[in-house]
Amino acid sequence: MVAGRGLYVGRFQPFHLGHLHAVRKILNEVEEIVLVIGSAQYSHDINNPFTTGERLVMIREALLDDKIDLRRVWLVPVPDVHLHMMWVAALEGYTPRFVTVYSNEALTRRLFTEAGYMVKNIPFYDRKVCSSTELRQRMVNGKTWEKYVPKKVAIFIKETNGVNRLRDLSKSDKA
Amino acid sequence: MVAGRGLYVGRFQPFHLGHLHAVRKILNEVEEIVLVIGSAQYSHDINNPFTTGERLVMIREALLDDKIDLRRVWLVPVPDVHLHMMWVAALEGYTPRFVTVYSNEALTRRLFTEAGYMVKNIPFYDRKVCSSTELRQRMVNGKTWEKYVPKKVAIFIKETNGVNRLRDLSKSDKA
């Protein structure tokens, strides 16, 4: 394992098994993970149904249930700035110092590469289903989604009626 | 009639007969209506052609022409905040205290329901034509629109060359 911290940015709408898998992979490679909850200011829209508070709970319960030591995880909400030329600086300001960036997202990879960081890919885990977009679509359409998220996430979404919220949002002109 | 105020939020681009009908319905049920002109900061784009000032004039002239007592109406422009988790709080800050929310819009209904308000539907009035989206489309395409808005609204839009503005905006890459 390499000393230092690895950055992993996502919106986690919701946090699924692919995300959990990535967290484990990264923790095999670096001492600590900085898990950034991006687009932190958004919620209640079709692409961002859950608030940051709800995402914090889902993610942390999933990590704990997976026996991941919280002392190795920094869970940090960061609001979007929308000005890409400042995005790396914003992340550097909100987070503990990190040395490696883990991302498959083209923009994130490009921005951190231009800024001089080492950027690594994350091996995919059942990509076809374990995509938040796909899972939100399944929730709206009444298809199976529960088995693609950590058990604690499924419980939380059910207890808070998250699927109903998402369905309502899917009918909105505005969300 | 129930004591207290009812909230009714719209963009009113433009204010049409369905909106006027809804105002009358609501005034049959509650003492006062809080009529919020949403997206108040926007104008001169294809979905929001009219400024807040223009919308204020159109709505108020239509209400007066319909013999509605202004003392029962609060006409309040509110800019969008885009952060849905704060939208109810923003509306509470900009308006007199209200008890009931009237809306058919899924996001609005969801947010106020989560915040604990009583939310009611508005009976539709000739929904197919009396939709602002449909009316803007008709203006752009040179079809009949005048008979679906209050007389005073039609006069205002004509006097201010509103249809020409909308047509110009419909040609823009940016609006």
Place this chain on the structure above:
Amino acid sequence: MVAGRGLYVGRFQPFHLGHLHAVRKILNEVEEIVLVIGSAQYSHDINNPFTTGERLVMIREALLDDKIDLRRVWLVPVPDVHLHMMWVAALEGYTPRFVTVYSNEALTRRLFTEAGYMVKNIPFYDRKVCSSTELRQRMVNGKTWEKYVPKKVAIFIKETNGVNRLRDLSKSDKA
């Protein structure tokens, strides 16, 4: 009386007898007044204790109690933009078209004069006490303030415990 509308901008924290006096003066000179509630997004700080909703209620009740016809008054909340080069344009966008600007405030006078508007002074009414700053100070210090505001304003502030809120805010490091 001159045809057209007169613009009158204030924060009205709170609306006092001097403001009411100015409204009457302006209504003697022009057909309609556009009463802008400025800094509409602020509340709960020592200089802006009341929300826009509270200010709307205070002002409208004072006007009605003074037998002012609401059909001659446009009561329009406008958030600050803080970019002075855009302030006139913002006000033009939020309000019905106006021809004269009434203000004693140096910045407002300067901006509207540079934009080519006719700008008029407002004769002062008991300036020493009828200043919102002075009245907020009196509220905090437990001195008389009630007789310097319209009766309905005093009642509203008392019923909503406005003085306690202001006192709390005066103790804050942040407000």
Place this chain on the structure above:
Amino acid sequence: MVAGRGLYVGRFQPFHLGHLHAVRKILNEVEEIVLVIGSAQYSHDINNPFTTGERLVMIREALLDDKIDLRRVWLVPVPDVHLHMMWVAALEGYTPRFVTVYSNEALTRRLFTEAGYMVKNIPFYDRKVCSSTELRQRMVNGKTWEKYVPKKVAIFIKETNGVNRLRDLSKSDKA
């Protein structure tokens, strides 16, 4: 101990022994603490010298060194919204659900009280020195400050040359 979570908001510029004392007190009363790092978007000014990332490290190391179980602590950065009418809603959106608010700050107390929360005071701990304002002043003036912050905080500030940064900022016209 009461079930549920307690909210504790601060800027922690820097995190001192009084803050640590408050965290312990709150953890005696409720199951979990939601520790909000406020003004998260600010850094490098005289009142907010440290970034959110730096504050996260300082706080977490102090908590761990004090044998506090991270599973009982939610450490959540939240940017200021500056619109007080939306502040409670913003905090509710960024955090896990909480039932009690711990604060001595007048504005925070007022806003959460108006929103219907139970608000409790925090017993002060050596208030005269254990104030972030006082400690920043001591750093600028070259007086003792180390013994008023947790040991790990002192080490971090020294290793990152925090005092030099603060002194530079204190000379700036802009910070």
Place this chain on the structure above:
Amino acid sequence: MVAGRGLYVGRFQPFHLGHLHAVRKILNEVEEIVLVIGSAQYSHDINNPFTTGERLVMIREALLDDKIDLRRVWLVPVPDVHLHMMWVAALEGYTPRFVTVYSNEALTRRLFTEAGYMVKNIPFYDRKVCSSTELRQRMVNGKTWEKYVPKKVAIFIKETNGVNRLRDLSKSDKA
């Protein structure tokens, strides 16, 4: 040639031969051109790949290579305000005073016409290819684009690996 300045607004993503042609045309008609680099805050997205700094370099090198006298050109970045009612005021604030507006863009023409400016069309130059949208598409797809931009622009984009950046951005979910 008419005394005074002409305004010409574009995003110049990238600056192509049609833009250069327009600059020459305008300089035949007015003494000085105010060349506004719009959407100045954006970069690193599929429609706005280049930063303002990069655009400044590309445009200035192209003008100098074309023997255009810099004393006749004001090159001014202006960030979007997104509130169209304030856009003319924003441009007036950021630029030297101008008398004529050159634009083929419907929204720009409409806003400046409503504000009382003289607005002129720009004769097109090989419109089919000399469109920034078309050129970005060609870059992504590996088709010829170099001959449609000034020589210096092509060199700059190659030296800075601009095409690779654009291709990366085209794969992003977010850009």
Place this chain on the structure above:
Amino acid sequence: MVAGRGLYVGRFQPFHLGHLHAVRKILNEVEEIVLVIGSAQYSHDINNPFTTGERLVMIREALLDDKIDLRRVWLVPVPDVHLHMMWVAALEGYTPRFVTVYSNEALTRRLFTEAGYMVKNIPFYDRKVCSSTELRQRMVNGKTWEKYVPKKVAIFIKETNGVNRLRDLSKSDKA
């Protein structure tokens, strides 16, 4: 002379002889200067009386009158972001690439030093009078200011009645 560009950031409210002196010094050391007009969005307040457009005219006329070759000067307005952790990134995005930063301002020096830039001081030129703050004060108080600014700046301020504007702003509660 060293190859590359030097960055020089100021608000230039107004541009005075000390600024001109600094520009000449920097042009003795580096090939090109990037002259950033900071706080570009502000005007019409007591500390920022002039718009960006007015500052552009004043500075450029002073440079030309001083026989400075515009091909060696990049004059770039940049709006404040207020988030210091992003300020270096914002400047990097708005400007051509630079290697050295010239500044006497403590915050600017600190931020660019932390970002790894070479930062140099600017030798002062009659500091006591050649300060924009001092000059604005002199304008308000009717004292001599003309001889401390470039001749073209003095002419511009007189022709545009700049001193009257500043005096009006100095009387405002809001500016």
